[in-house]
Amino acid sequence: MIETSATRLLGQVFLLLLALVAQLVYAQPREELLLWHGYRGEERRALEQLLEDYNRNQPDARVKALAVPFGSFADKLSAALPRGQGPDLFIFGHDRIGGWARAGNTVAPVDDLVPARVLARFPPSLVEAMRFEGRLYGLPFNFKSTALIYNRALVRHAPETTDELLALARARTDRRRGRFGLAYSYTEPFFHGALLNSFGSGPFDADGRLALDSPGNVRSLEQLARWVREEGILPEEPNSTLVTNLFNQGRAAMVISGPWLLGEISEGIDYAVAPLPQNSESGRPLAPWVAVEGLFLSPWSGRQQAALGLMNYLTGERAALHMAMAGGQLPANLNAYTHPEVARDANTMAFRRQLETAVPIPNLPQMTLLWKPLEKALNKVVKGSASPAGELQRLQREIRRDVANLQAAGDRAGRPRSIPAWAWLGLALLALAALSPALRRRRRIAAAWREHRTAYVYILPAMLGMLLLVFFPLLYGFLLSFTDTTLLNENTPFLSRWQGLGNYASILGDWNFWYGEGAGRSINYDNFYWTLLVTICWTAGNVVLSVGLALVLALALDKPILGRTWFRLLLILPWAIPNYITALVWKGMFHPQFGVVNQALQVVGLAPVAWFDSVGASFMTGLVTNVWLSIPFMMVVILGGLQSIPRDLYEAARVEGAGRWCQFRAITLPLLKPVLVPAIILSVVWTFNMFNVIYLVSDGAPAGANDILITKAFRIGFEKYQYAYAAAYSMVILALLFAYAMWQMRVSRTLEAAR
Amino acid sequence: MARIEFRRVVKQYPDSPPTVPGLDLSVRDGEFMVLVGPSGCGKSTTLRMIAGLESVTAGELWIGDRLVNRVPPGERDVAMVFQNYALYPHMTVFENMAFGLRVRREPQAQIRTKVERAAETLGLTGLLGRRPGQLSGGQCQRVALGRAMVRDPQVFLFDEPLSNLDAELRVQMRGNIGRLHREFATTSVYVTHDQVEAMTLGQRIAILNGGELMQVGTPMELYGDPDNVFVAGFMGSPPMNIVAVQNLGRALRNAVLEVPLAGLEGLPGELLLGLRPEKLEYAAAAPAHWPRLRAAIEMVETLGAEMLVHLGEGDTRMVARLPGLRPLAAGETIELAFDPRAAYLFDADSQRRIRLSQPVESAEPAL
Known part of the structure; x- marks a missing residue:
């Protein structure tokens, strides 16, 4: 009785939540004009003041602005716009125009919509920056140069x-x-x-x-x-x-x-x-390069005229003046600089003069x-x-x-291809394999559902979350890895990008270990096997050092020494600090000129080291940082393990004449194994994929030599924009870790059996 | 040659009263000495001082001819059996038993012979390949014994080794330990809180209370001739009845009994009278000159051949161990008698035994 009413209640709450979400997603009244921008601080305030002013004077068109965090702005645009969603208007740097225009359906050309008198507001170089392959894709709003x-x-x-x-x-x-x-x-x-x-x-x-x-x-x-x-x-x-x-x-x-x-x-x-x-x-x-912040129009906007009106207003002289004076911006409308108040500001005018030579x-x-x-x-x-x-x-x-x-x-994108027969067959087989055990056990599944209905309802939200956040991306990445998706063709039909095992072949079959010939020969740091070797050294080095040091510290802190509680607290503290902050601190400490490490070396009379210039030294920076980060966890785990060892075993051993080392080897180490083995497994997995430390400390320096697999995958995906290749790379990483986990499980099971 | 000698040994932990305030005790070579007392009496601390697991705060501790105050445990040539066995869980029975020998780097072959011999003595031969987790409590205890035995040490130390076993196993293991001691005659010190274990195993028993040595002696000395109320009350099951009596000069009296005695002059007016439950008999069958006592029965525990009859009258509580022939019921009044020679007198203040200068005589000689 209680169970069913609880279930019903849960169901109702769930429906309510769904309705709320739907409300949030779909309740956008279409008569509003939506503007996305990445401004913060006074720029944002200035822009919002302008929009308020605009809304007051234009009662029929309401503009709503959304400040998108800058880091995710580009991704949000390229995810939303090609699918017909997102804003009517957005403000973004001009350097993406080419990519958007190629991808299509992202930004609308405006050369037919903007009158020449509006274009005359801007210097030709800035208008030129907004053109790609002969077409104008937006209006310059502000510019930034050094x-x-x-x-x-x-x-x-x-x-x-x-x-x-x-x-x-x-x-x-x-x-x-x-x-x-x-x-x-x-x-x-x-x-x-x-x-x-x-x-x-x-x-x-x-x-x-x-x-x-x-x-x-x-x-x-x-x-x-x-x-x-x-x-x-x-x-x-x-x-x-x-x-x-x-x-x-x-x-x-x-x-x-x-x-x-x-x-x-x-x-x-x-x-x-x-x-x-x-x-x-x-x-x-x-x-210097100049980056032009442009006002861009979505090709999907249903209110193009209103949007153009807003573009006209924002690039007008009044708005430009306000952006310059209240927002501290350099407006693209050059008339603003003739205003006495702006002209009096020598710094602004210097940037304005710089525009004469700057290159978009x-x-x-x-x-x-x-x-x-x-x-x-x-x-x-x-x-x-x-x-x-x-x-x-x-x-x-x-x-x-x-x-x-x-x-x-990108060229292939136009030609849709049929899926090879083996893929269909494989999919069908997979589905069958997944379904057949379920079919065979349908009685038991139904019985389990009847018996534990409440439990299943309780885990439902978590399951849905896992499905959405873990399994779906995993599956998507898996499928992506068989395509040749890149920045340029990501919006074309999925099937047209299918290429089978090509990515895997080129990752695993990369035998280019060297660059150049003869004396100029150097290691090809982009080679998969080099990166794998670095990753293995990195993982092994970290695990050995962090477990070893943590063991020593835990043994010391297990003794009733004076101030033990404080030492424990101090040693656990690094754990309480977010690891990227620690990583950045260490990066600063390794700075060759201003870092405390080199200054300390010089104090004791040693030569400073250019930490990020050689493969070995750069490797050390990451290693030190990560060992520092992993010791607290290891130490806590080992301390717990030490405390679970009965004291009388040591007493028995002492009576039998065993010294400290002998006690450690014969009692402590074997009895720590049950906690050490899982701790090492975890540590291996975490270190193998420790993105933050590598990315933030050495950043793979020099020249990507110290990249590990996961940072390399990131670079392929988000610096080279070869999404599918990066997905395949990730799948290889997953497979490696999976193989490791299987092996580790077998080893620990045999250990378990031996006990 | 391994006697153990405590000379004014003190054990004190920081910021607390001494656990052992000053112990004088000697264990003879080859003797089986039991340390017994209630929990917290310092018996385990005393044992651990012999092992070297606790340091000696003051005084001297000798094993054989060596002053061992500063000798580490491993060099004292003692073996210890722990309450929780302290077997190494990750080693097999063989490895457990061989550990001490391996630490001492004895030759492999010799280790094997020694372990196998000990295993045979203890009936562990079939279990040598197992790990402690796969053994029963009694088997674990035998492994712990074996581990101590293979070393052939000068002294065996036992720290309540049987307290984790069930009653039946305990009796069996008690027999084992006794037999082993008779066989090897190694000096042994055995700590227990169980007076039955102490009586059955110990050649001599040292009774400790609050860190003080109450009395040392053979089981029968302690039972028959206790020095104080504590020892009298500790030995024997059920323990000796101790009742408060008034000294009337020529007799002792309380609510339930009156004992005419000579030699009471000069003793305090309040005394304690000790009577063992087994010395109380039905008045009807007892010699006429034995003192009588009348009391109400509070409870009867029937044990078959005998019964324990709990008596109560006013503040006086007593237990009598009577043959289990007559049906007795709570609430009845019963008359019992006892041989006055079997009574013990104690000073009420010091709790010490008062030994009358003349032996207690009844008016008429016993038959």
């Missing part, structure tokens, strides 16, 4: 040429005291754009073909390498936090950064912004594939482990191959 920001206490006048800049930077550099003439994230391709573009070349030639190894590009890398390696005016291992900190501490005279830095500069620093100087080597100005980031789809490999190449070159020309030639080959892969997949 410029030179300098500390006026250290630099009186902004340098006019790079020679001046170098002379100035040399004078302001004192490496021993951690002072630098210039600081910027020079290994990030976005920042290197300034040097790259000053040679007039860029990553693509005039016809949009990949031209990474052009002489201009090589010269830009040579110049950067000189600045870093010979002049020594730049700090090592730069990143935006380091640059900000150096500038705020007055230890960097000049930095190259964008308007986003201005909000983070300390009050005590008297700074100014200037356009980047002329490059004395090329005779042209340093030309190419919006070709291939560009998305370039960022990470280019960053790796820059890293190698500034560390001297590759020559600019050689590295760019290698990169050119690699990217061309990747692009060709993507293109091939």
Whole structure:
């Protein structure tokens, strides 16, 4: 009685929840105009004020804005838009236009809808940035580029040429005291754009073909390498936090950064912004990349006219002024800069002047594939482990191959294929295999259902969750791994992407262990078997060290020493800190110039180590971090195991004359086995797939040599955008872990039987 | 040559009163000494001091001719049987028994012979390949014994080895232990709280209470000639009746009895009289000059051949062990008699035995 009413209640609650969810999903009144953006802080406030103003004056069109977290913005757009969902309008960087246009159904061309007088508001370069293959895909809203920001206490006048800049930077550099003439994230391709573009070349030639190894590009890398390696005016291992900190501490005279830095500069620093100087080597100005935030229209929007009205309003002079003054933005509508209040702001105007030489980031789809490999190449070159020309030639080959892969997949997309007969047969067999035991036991299943109905109802939510969050993605990934899905063809029919076992063949059949020939030969760090070897060393090293150290600590803390409780607390503490924070802390500590590890080495008279430059040292950084992270858990488990060993066994052994070591070997170790074995199994699985530590600490440096399988899979999926290949990679990882688990279970079962 | 000698041995843990305030005790070579007493009396601590598992706070502890205060357990040449057996769960019976020998690096062949011989003595031969988890409690106990035996130590120590066994096994194992001791004649110290075990096993018994040694002696000495109320009450089952009596000068009296006695002059007015339950008899069959006592029956425990009759009158409670012939019922009044020579006198304050200068004589000589 109670059971049925409880069941009924549960059912009702469930229905209610479903209804609520449905309400949330479908209750979007269609007369509203939905705008997605990724703004935060004052930019967001400024935008929302504008929209309020718009709503007040346009009673027939209501605009609703949704601030999407920036990290997931791109994924949300490419997931929602091709399926006819998502916003009417969205604000995003222009560099994705090519990819969207190729994929189709993501963004609507607007060249027929926008009158020329509206386009006249913007400088031609920004309008050009919104064009792809001859069509206009949106209106420029704001733009962001880097410029030179300098500390006026250290630099009186902004340098006019790079020679001046170098002379100035040399004078302001004192490496021993951690002072630098210039600081910027020079290994990030976005920042290197300034040097790259000053040679007039860029990553693509005039016809949009990949031209990474052009002489201009090589010269830009040579110049950067000189600045870093010979002049020594730049700090090592730069990143935006380091640059900000150096500038705020007055230890960097000049930095190259964008308007986003201005909000983070300390009050005590008297700074100014200037356009980047002329490059004395090329005779042209340093030309930074400019990213244009555009207003884009969804092809599915049912209210195009209203949306166009809003685009017109937001790019108008009034809105541009508001974005500039309240939002601290650089509006694309140049009329804003003629307003006296804006014109008075020297910093804004400096960024405005920088626009004259800045180059929009190419919006070709291939560009998305370039960022990470280019960053790796820059890293190698500034560390001297590759020559600019050689590295760019290698990169050119690699990217061309990747692009060709993507293109091939994209070209095939048009031709739907029939599924091979064996696939149908296999599916049917699988379904039969899954169903037949259920059919055979249908009586028992029905009986079990009748008897334990409440229990089944209780586990239903968890089961549904598992189905949705674990099994479905697993199955989807499995199916995906047999296709050739990439960024460019992910929206085509699934069957047209089917290619069978090709991904697996190319992963497992990758025998290219080496790059180059003869003396120039080096290990191919992208090879699956190299990565597997690194993963195995990584797992084994971690498990041995963390279990060993945890055992030693647990043995020490098992004794009734003074302050035992405090020691235990201290040793468990690292566990309470999220592991990515710990990882970032360790990364900072391993910084070759400012990290505490190298400073400690120098205090004791040892030479500092360039931690991320060699395979071994870089491996150590991850190892140390992960051992640090895993010791607390291991120690707690082992302590528990130690406490369950009866004391009188040790007493018996002592009476029989066993010493400490003998007691440890004969009693402690064998009796710890029941807790050690599962702990080791868990530790192996966790370490094998420990993404955070590798990604955040060494990031696979140098050149991906220290990537483990899981980070490699991530890079293939989200840096090379070869989704299906990444899925196959993940399946291989899953298979490896599965095989390991089976083996481990068999071993522990035989151990169990021996007891 | 392994006597054990405690000389003013003190054991005290930090921040607590001494567990053993000062013990003088000697165990003779080859003797089976039982340490007995209620829980918390310090008997286990005393044993563990011999093993070396507890340090000696003050005083001297000698094993044989060695002062062992600072000798680690493994070098004392003692073997110990633990209450919970303390068998190594991951080793076979053979490995358990061989462990101590292996630690001492004896030759393999010798280990094998020794273990097999001990196993044969204890009836463990068929079990050598098993692990403790597959054995019954009694088998485990025999393995623990065997592990101690193979070492052929100077001293055997037993820490309540039978308390985890059921009654029947306990009797059997008691027999085993006694037989082994007769066979090997190794100095043994045996801790128990069970006076039956103490009586049946011990050549001599040391009774401890609150860390103090109450009395040492053979079982019959302790039973027949206890030094104090504690020993008198501890030995014997059911224990001796101790009743408060008034000293009238020539006789002792309380609510249920009156005993005429000589030599009471000069003794305090309040005394304790001890009477063993088995010394009480039906008045009808007893010599006429034996003192009588009359009391109501509170409860009768029938044991077959005999019965335990609980008597109560006022504050006085007594138990009599009577032949199980007559049907008795609670509420009846019964008259019993006893031989005054079997009565013990104790000082009510010090609880010490008072031995009258003249032996207690009845008015008429016994038959």
